Amino acid sequence: MGIVPWIVVGAIAGFITNMLMGGGEGVIGTIILGIIGAVVGGFIAGSVLHVADVTGINIESIVVAVIGAVIVVLIYRMVTRRRVAA
Numbered sequence: 001m002g003i004v005p006w007i008v009v010g011a012i013a014g015f016i017t018n019m020l021m022g023g024g025e026g027v028i029g030t031i032i033l034g035i036i037g038a039v040v041g042g043f044i045a046g047s048v049l050h051v052a053d054v055t056g057i058n059i060e061s062i063v064v065a066v067i068g069a070v071i072v073v074l075i076y077r078m079v080t081r082r083r084v085a086a
Contacts, residue, residue, distance in 0.1 A: 005056055005057050006035055006038065007031060007035070008057055009034065009035075009038050009056075009057055009061055009062060009065050010031050010032070010033075010034030010035030010036075010037070010038055010065065011030065011031045011034055012034065012062050012065075013033075013034035013037050013038055013041075013062055013065035013066045013068075013069045014029075014030035014031055014032070014033040014034030014035075014037065014069060015030055015034070016062070016066045016069075017030075017033060017034065017037065017066055017069040017070055017073060018030055018033075020066075020070065021070065021073050023073065033069055033072060033073065034065060034069055036068075036069070036072050037065050037066065037067075037068035037069025037070070037071070037072050037073075038061070038064070038065035038068055038069070039068065040068035040069075040071055040072055041064040041065050041066070041067045041068020041069070041071070042064060042065075042068065043068075044064075044067070044068065044071075045064045045067075
């Protein structure tokens with residue numbers, strides 16, 4: 001998959017994740033969150049679950065990317081919450 005589809009899937013996944021979980025990352029942060037989520041979701045889907053990973057701009061790829069982005073946000077919030085509390 002080329003860079004443009006990664007950005008498009010990342011933007012869509014980041015937007016959906018922000019709608020689900022809330023957040024104020026901004027446009028660039030949302031796209032980066034979605035791209036990282038697509039990578040994490042693709043790894044989990046392909047390596048762990050042995051199903052198709054992110055393969056292009058389609059519903060399956062967006063769902064995988066959103067699941068990955070939700071995981072990334074949860075981990076990010078757990079890490080930053082510990083730093084603030086300490």
